[in-house]
């Protein structure tokens with residue numbers, strides 16, 4: 001069995017929780033282990049969504065965010081698309097564990113995505129796309 | 139908000155219940171009225187799926203069935219694709235309420251689909267497609 | 277989805293738990309026919325625990341009812357929720373079956 | 387998601403119910419800062435009813451902790467489930483906060 005899901009939401013952080021719930025439920029359908037459906041997926045997806053809304057679309061109030069989910073028994077691929085100009089992932093990624101960063105309020109989003117997912121790709125395709133892959137870890 | 143869902147299953151009736159559950163839950167996300175998520179959608183989708191598996195794919199044991207779901211606040215579109223040659227919907231549709239048909243074991247599937255959905259279309263697109271549209275009726 | 281079959285007096289009562297659909301209707305059919313074979317004649321299917329029923333599930337009820345009648349018996353139904361009532365009305369099968377609101381009522385009036 | 391704030395002894399206890407994420411962290415921040423303004427100095431955030439926390443939720447905890455420390459107070463945490471513990475460990479924030487396994491323990495040792 002194979003499920004592909006596409007969602008489109010207005011660029012508004014209040015949609016994040018609902019999208020996360022829908023996606024996590026979809027993965028629960030494939031009985032992904034609990035820590036993946038309750039930690040890795042929700043947190044990594046929230047980060048990608050809030051970056052897409054606040055950083056990518058930013059002040060473009062009529063913009064949308066698209067989420068594409070592709071799940072099989074073995075792996076989950078999440079794509080988050082915004083209408084922004086994109087960014088350099090490597091350059092923007094910081095290590096929040098460094099003493100100088102530890103007490104900063106921001107800058108943990110991309111780091112958590114890399115920690116919680118097996119692979120992150122960023123590319124442009126009529127907008128900015130962040131693609132995250134998670135293998136099933138039992 | 140807008141959700142599109144695609145599923146692919148082996149041609150096996152044992153998958154029907156799970157697919158129905160996934161789709162009905164997706165519609166519940168949009169708070170479709172209860173009689174639609176517990177009657178119209180499950181029954182019409184089960185009929186289309188079992189016809190795709192048993193009539194469309196039939197003995198093609200390696201065949202698949204694809205289900206496409208497109209939901210908004212206002213309407214649901216369900217497409218069920220099989221690898222068969224297609225059929226003439228009007229000709230195959232019978233009225234199971236006629237005295238001669240009332241005690242027959244089969245022949246109620248297409249009829250229920252037309253009764254439970256607002257619109258049914260059948261066409262060919264690299265296989266046979268049955269498309270059902272349901273408007274939200276509160 | 278599963279079927280619980282028990283005997284109350286001389287009536288065989290079948291509880292359909294979950295869906296009654298193409299994937300499991302054969303099991304219901306076989307279990308009821310086994311009872312018919314053993315000499316049972318009065319059957320009540322209780323839908324209080326049932327989700328949805330598809331056309332092949334309806335078909336099995338129709339064909340069982342016919343087979344039971346041919347042996348001088350009867351198949352009755354009880355506890356249809358609103359969705360199931362709609363389904364029986366749409367297909368006019370509400371005219372073919374004796375349908376009771378509660379199990380008690382069905383058992384009393386058999 | 388909502389926040390329940392109550393006072394136990396001289397400690398302000400905040401229960402985070404549901405998610406602590408970009409959509410609601412501002413509310414938590416404001417409510418804790420209001421208590422700080424009123425003169426409160428000891429704060430305990432209890433996560434027993436919390437789902438997930440995102441980076442902006444973590445960020446709010448870090449910045450509240452700093453502001454409270456600047457006023458001579460302290461912010462402690464209690465009842466992190468395994469997922470939340472992992473989150474604090476990944477970001478090394480477990481080294482920044484005093485974290486207790488239970489609310490009682492946190493209240494006793496404050």
Ligand SMILES: Nc1ncnc2c1ncn2[C@@H]1O[C@H](COP(=O)(O)OP(=O)(O)O)[C@@H](O)[C@H]1O
Nearest residue numbers: 051052055056086087092106107108109110111
């Ligand atoms: N979708 C995006 N579009 C544009 N820039 C982005 C996007 N996602 C992340 N960034 C950039 O990466 C930086 C670091 O992101 P992150 O690690 O999530 O921390 P924070 O968002 O808290 O600054 C952001 O400040 C922003 O400059």
Ligand SMILES: Nc1ncnc2c1ncn2[C@@H]1O[C@H](COP(=O)(O)OP(=O)(O)O)[C@@H](O)[C@H]1O
Nearest residue numbers: 189190193194224225230244245246247248249
């Ligand atoms: N996907 C399909 N592919 C080919 N034929 C189909 C398909 N769906 C329905 N049919 C035809 O329509 C007929 C009527 O279908 P239906 O009303 O569901 O009753 P039943 O399946 O019980 O015969 C089927 O017997 C079959 O000939």
